Amino acid sequence: MNRMKMTYVKIAKRLRLAEWFYRVESLVCSICTSSAKQFPGDVSSALRLLHSYSPDPGSSCICQHDFAAADSDVEVIVPCYNVELYVCQCLDSILSQKTEYRFFVTIVNDGSTDSTRSLIAKYEHLPNVRVIDQSNKGFSGARNAGIRQAHGRYLMFVDSDDVLMPGAIDCLMRMAEKTGADMVDGGFRRFADRDGDFSAIPGLASLYDMIQHDNLLPESDDTRHTNGFVCGKLISRSLFSNVEFPLGYWFEDTIYCMILEPMCKRIASVAPLVFGYRMRRNSISHSFAGKPKAIDNLYITLGLLRDRENLDIAFDQRQYDMMLHQMFMNTWCVMGLPEEVARAVFVVQRDLIAVRLGKWHTSDIRLRNIERLIRENNFQGYMLWCKWHEC
Template identity: 30%
Template sequence: MRTMKSRVRNLIISRVPDCMIKNWVTEKIINNSIFILDHVILFGLKFNINRSKRVMSDQESEKVLKKFYFNEQEYIYLSRGRNWLDRNHFDVSIIIPCYKVERYIERCLESVFKIDSKYKVEIIVINDGSPDNTLAIIDNMNLPNNTKVISQDNRGLSAARNKGIEESSGKYIFFLDSDDILYTESFNKAISTLKSGDYDLLDAPYVSFNGLKKQLLNYESVDVEEFFQEYNFELTNAYAWGKFFRRELWLETEFPINYWFEDTHLLYSIFPNVKRYKKVQSPLVEYYINENGITKQADNNMKSLDTLYILEYLLAEVRNKNLLNNKIKEISLVQMSSLLFRRIRFLDEDVQQAAFIRACYYFEKYELNGVYEEKLLNRLNQSFVKRDYRSWKLLSKII
């Protein structure tokens, strides 16, 4: 997560001609702009305090949310066992969940089949009850011997990924969405890098494609190697696809089922256990922006409240494993503010307030109160302590 000041700095620099970026005058303007922004925010917070309204109770919040949608599930401890952990028959297991992708699945698999045969790679395709011709297309392809196709009743992306993890036998696990394309030359180089190092997580930039133009993303801090003394979540994004995960990371965890925003799981249950991290320069995946994807469907959909409910599940898991630390608290603060607000901002005002009160309940239940270097985060922290809905909403718009 970038700090507020760094985001403002990058925004200003993006609008300044290249020839001026190293000019000391420009630097002074940037610093003054950040200073002014800080004071504008402080004024806004004080103004909001004077206009505070009655705080909704936990019972009222739950009543509002249950009226529309409520999806909390209890965390259940998982251990896959030594037999699963000791399966290292392949260098990499590529897991490809499929659901209603008859337009894309052939090109996706064809890109994967080009991987250099000198590497031991297994391809696990999970057909998650597709009602279209997805499975028929797969069956009609000339599948190499290292490909395993598994069909199950439709249970969602998380369940399909979990099934792939359960069936995998690779030292590393790599997730690929079925409407995306693998850049096999970069993938081959990445496997070579993995074999020469002892990494827990290998990451890379990716190419985003919306059907008209392509854009290289996640390119910051390329060709980086880190040995973490503590959890550093700022080096990578929270997408599951496009990364190599050491098998051990999945021994006692899996994706929460029946939630949207399932990749939030990585922030809580996977990344904190990463000690050796590598990021390479060449993109591994061409990510297709699917207009029917969850991100596009979230606006005005009560299911977007999953961004809140999944936290209850993940915080319970983290607490049960004694992994709750300041980094997790900071992540939770951001999850319960800017990300929550962005995903529910089109819902009715009473639903937004009820969601905030529910977040305050989690804040207290899991003792997320903390102290941060960044003033805005401390003020956001206080909005949860005081259950100050107006301040939370203001801060969530800018953090």
């Protein structure tokens, strides 16, 4: 699917029309027979094919940080690269926070070539602001630069085109103090970029917020119901003692569900909206369709799975269900690429289920079809299901 088709599929899902389209297309596919195409039958061949489209960066999240004593409650890390249109709104939303807690802002200028650096300079004189300048290393490299010099009890990542809602730090820290949680999450809202749209359809960001409720969280002292990205959360600095973001990958936020969340002894959430996510047409999450580097979602899944084993992070039923969800995401990301790419991803995931995760079975109704179709080696049925469903 190209990006336009993926957008319409997403709208159909949000409007609860996807199941009807799925049944119609399933019927058509059952009537229209076609000769089977050859595709890699073993993992080695599948990975060679995938690497021919886009090589695996091959980096690890494992490292060692020797943190100094904390001297602030929260350190907000803001990676910046060519965001002259947005960076001031982002920084103002952070620095205007009203709170009794001590917070510090680390701005990482990741080799910007526009006026981003001169705009950041307006904030350098503030006592709770530090600017790190470096050559361009991408999201992971910029975030890691902030982590390595972090001196807050909790870290918070805010991308430079997003915003913090008023009172966010105070709300999250009060829950952290109350519960001693390793991580505290809150609700978020979507909003469109300066042009008023983020895709071919004007106002789609507002439509998403009206018909999608996964951006709201309940108030809870202990929960595993969180938003699946790193931004806008309080995360205990101690969780980064021996990990950081793996370099060179798209979809680096996968470290949250595969490494950081499983390491948490306790996670809390607050009901108020604390974070504003700007939907931009040129962001990776909205422009990956058809790009070979979208295969990174599979690569980073496999790499972080290896890192989990080396970090001795226990695998349990929740993590198995998370892996099934991740397989869905890996597939969705490559739907805009040639079919042989999707087939190769399917082969790798089929092997992972059969060999490494064979003893596990899901009871989550949203994931059962993913598990069943992979175990049955039903590529066409699996692709069709992933196209028209969420999980």
